[in-house]
Amino acid sequence: MPPRPSSDPTPPPLNEEHMLEWIEGRLSRIEESNRAAAARPGVADRVRQMQANCRALRALGDERAPAELMERVLAALERETLLGLTRGEEVSDHPPISFPAHTVTKSGSGRLERMAPGLALAAGLLLLVGGAVYWGSLLIRPAPRTDRTLAENAAPADVRIAEATPPEPTEVVPTPEQASSEPVATALAAAPAPLTDDRILQLAREGRLLIHVRAGDTRRLAQLESDTTRTWRLSGDVPPEIASVLQPAPLKPLDPLHNQPVIAGESGPSRRLDWEPDLPMFEFQRIRETYLIDFPDTQRSLASIRAALADRLRAEVEFEELPEPLPLPRPEADALLWWTLPPSTWTQRVTAPVIIESR
Amino acid sequence: MFFHYNRSTLLPKHHKPHPPTDEDAYDLQLVEAIRAGNMQAWPALISRYQDRLFSTCLRMVHNRELAADLTQDAFVKVIQHINSFDGRAKFSTWLIRITMNVCLSRLRAEKVRRAASLDTLHDSSNNQTDSFQRFDFEQTKEPAAGSSVELHEDQERVLSALRLLEPDQRAVLILCDCRGLSYEQISEVLGVAVGTVKSRLFRARTALRDAVESLARKPEHSRPR
Numbered sequence: 259m260p261p262r263p264s265s266d267p268t269p270p271p272l273n274e275e276h277m278l279e280w281i282e283g284r285l286s287r288i289e290e291s292n293r294a295a296a297a298r299p300g301v302a303d304r305v306r307q308m309q310a311n312c313r314a315l316r317a318l319g320d321e322r323a324p325a326e327l328m329e330r331v332l333a334a335l336e337r338e339t340l341l342g343l344t345r346g347e348e349v350s351d352h353p354p355i356s357f358p359a360h361t362v363t364k365s366g367s368g369r370l371e372r373m374a375p376g377l378a379l380a381a382g383l384l385l386l387v388g389g390a391v392y393w394g395s396l397l398i399r400p401a402p403r404t405d406r407t408l409a410e411n412a413a414p415a416d417v418r419i420a421e422a423t424p425p426e427p428t429e430v431v432p433t434p435e436q437a438s439s440e441p442v443a444t445a446l447a448a449a450p451a452p453l454t455d456d457r458i459l460q461l462a463r464e465g466r467l468l469i470h471v472r473a474g475d476t477r478r479l480a481q482l483e484s485d486t487t488r489t490w491r492l493s494g495d496v497p498p499e500i501a502s503v504l505q506p507a508p509l510k511p512l513d514p515l516h517n518q519p520v521i522a523g524e525s526g527p528s529r530r531l532d533w534e535p536d537l538p539m540f541e542f543q544r545i546r547e548t549y550l551i552d553f554p555d556t557q558r559s560l561a562s563i564r565a566a567l568a569d570r571l572r573a574e575v576e577f578e579e580l581p582e583p584l585p586l587p588r589p590e591a592d593a594l595l596w597w598t599l600p601p602s603t604w605t606q607r608v609t610a611p612v613i614i615e616s617r
Numbered sequence: 618m619f620f621h622y623n624r625s626t627l628l629p630k631h632h633k634p635h636p637p638t639d640e641d642a643y644d645l646q647l648v649e650a651i652r653a654g655n656m657q658a659w660p661a662l663i664s665r666y667q668d669r670l671f672s673t674c675l676r677m678v679h680n681r682e683l684a685a686d687l688t689q690d691a692f693v694k695v696i697q698h699i700n701s702f703d704g705r706a707k708f709s710t711w712l713i714r715i716t717m718n719v720c721l722s723r724l725r726a727e728k729v730r731r732a733a734s735l736d737t738l739h740d741s742s743n744n745q746t747d748s749f750q751r752f753d754f755e756q757t758k759e760p761a762a763g764s765s766v767e768l769h770e771d772q773e774r775v776l777s778a779l780r781l782l783e784p785d786q787r788a789v790l791i792l793c794d795c796r797g798l799s800y801e802q803i804s805e806v807l808g809v810a811v812g813t814v815k816s817r818l819f820r821a822r823t824a825l826r827d828a829v830e831s832l833a834r835k836p837e838h839s840r841p842r
Contacts, residue, residue: 278819308823311825314772315775318772327667331667331688
């Protein structure tokens, strides 16, 4: 509220805010006149001078920045970006280059030096005790039960002979029950433990998984191969280097004459026979097809493969471990359509060879 | 000297409301683009503000090279802290705050350094004017065509007097008159209360008037250049 002119010969002084309003021209002309009339002598002149200064400052335009300023700032921006500062990382006062500090680890090395004799003594004692235990266990090891039985029934002189003489190998004649059960037990002992799903997936990642399918009906094989609705894909396009690795080495024929050199003339009665003997069935001839299957690296897809192959082909599906990883091809571009899915659904895909043979 | 001023130049910019304008919206778009990793937005932002920031620095230090250095320093700080801009203030106000802090820090450091070696400098009678002797004032801008010679002379005189003020007083005058900030915006920039802004501004205006008068009384060769 601006002060009104009064008849008081010594009007109260204007406060800073009133003066600023006046100087900065926020009063109407009438208010300005009233305020000038109410002010003490000389104040109006001082305000006019301040108004002039104010106007001079406001009339100043912006100076044009030097042309190289933009380049300098952009160069600084590049430096700062390389340092990662634009991501809001804290800036150290020290340069980003670290220098190896010359530190003296006198205390640590001194401690080690002081402990060295003790450690050596402890190691020596440990060796002595370990050696004594080992040799003691050898000396007081009990003799085999059969030898002790023989020694108990023999004379003292014979005891020494019995202890020094290795036992004669005795031929064990299996009973009929043993004879019938032993092959099964041996087979069970020799059979590898079934692979767990985790192990199967691990082998698939390493390229060491082989899926062996013994199919009872292969009529739906083509249908499985062309099915694109599943998360896994069965493909008959197998690189020759993979197929050759998966083919077993041909077995030698059972006929020993077959491999013997033939010394005969090219014609006449003694010429070489042009017929081949009837060779036994090679094992690889039972292999029907070799496929590659690529599937998401998940137990769910593994179960899907197992179920689909068993159901469609009426097959026994076995997962086998290969001794060496195969040079399997990478997934093709059209197999990577999962890229179009949200990243949360992305999973790694693996490839494994499939041998499908008819039973 | 009685000055016939144009009232339009003295319009109370300070008390105009400051609703978000298209300029502010464009600033925010640039900031968002930068935060999103669009490095091409930086040149647009720099070219948009380099003249304003450079002019602010030049008014503060009265030396073009030093002003360019300070402007660059201010932009580097903007680059470093762009992610800390929270949008509570206008982006232009935030930029001015950074720039003014850079200038005031430099001037205060210079003052401390100069005070430490004061006895090796000039005689005490010229201490006040020597404070800014090293910042050679270079008013390179020619008066606009059609503007009065009187106005140009007044500007020269006021700019010369401005160099005689303390940095804090200079800052508040530059922010208010040259940049046209409101009291509230000045208080944001300087980090002081609005009442302090008013008080400091009035004292700065009084000091500027006294400095102009003192320069008018001094002979021409003794004026700061």
